[in-house]
Amino acid sequence: MAAWFRKTGADSDGSGDAPEPEGEEALDAPTGQIPGARLSKIIEEADGTGSQAEASEPDVQPVGLAVPDTAVDLDQALADRKALIQLCLYAMDRARSGGVAERLEQGLAAIGVTAMRPDGQRFDPALHEAGGAVPTGDVALEGTVAETEVVGFADRGRLLRAPVVTVYTRR
Known part of the structure; x- marks a missing residue:
């Protein structure tokens, strides 16, 4: 790979104005490596940001896009x-x-859709669904989520699906 960069003068990230390798140099080019200038042209052609091509016939006018509602x-x-x-x-x-x-x-x-695994958090019936209970002798753990049985999800803070959890309860 280094030999190709030395021969063409390309940057290590494939950017720069290095010419595309030809002949012997093409054999030294790493697989999948495309010079930056060529990559930009490919992207422009693919997404339509390049210059618009002429109509196939001189009297044909390009069709404009409809104004979206x-x-x-x-x-x-x-x-x-x-x-x-x-x-x-x-x-x-x-x-x-x-x-x-x-x-x-x-x-x-x-x-923006985040998973909710509230293990160790205080059980909140507005955010969590109790699926089971685990007895504990530790008063500090009472009412705390012991385990998430089914992962919940929130979309930018709005609850999509409450996690189903097991909660510690006093013996």
Whole structure:
């Protein structure tokens, strides 16, 4: 990899105005390594931020985009978001792989949906659902969540699903 960078003058992160490797140099180029200038062009072409291409025929005019109704679009986007979150929670509950469930949880957290595991916190019936009780002789533990049986979720502080918990109770 270092040989390719020396030959082309590319930065270690692939940015810079280094030319694309050709001939022998192309063989030294690391797999998947794309110079920054070429990557920018690829992105522009893919997402439409590049210059608009000419019409295929001289007398054909480009079609403009319709002006969106922002209120309707926002309502639809919020409804779609809610449906996707519910679908992700459903899939996470049924995921057989811990890695898949973890990845879904990370994806939800990235959009503001956080998991609730209140182990060690004071039981709050407004936020938690009691699923069981564990007897304790320690008065300090009474009314504290011993274990989370089913993870709960909140969307930016708004409760979506209460966690089902086991609570310490006095013997």
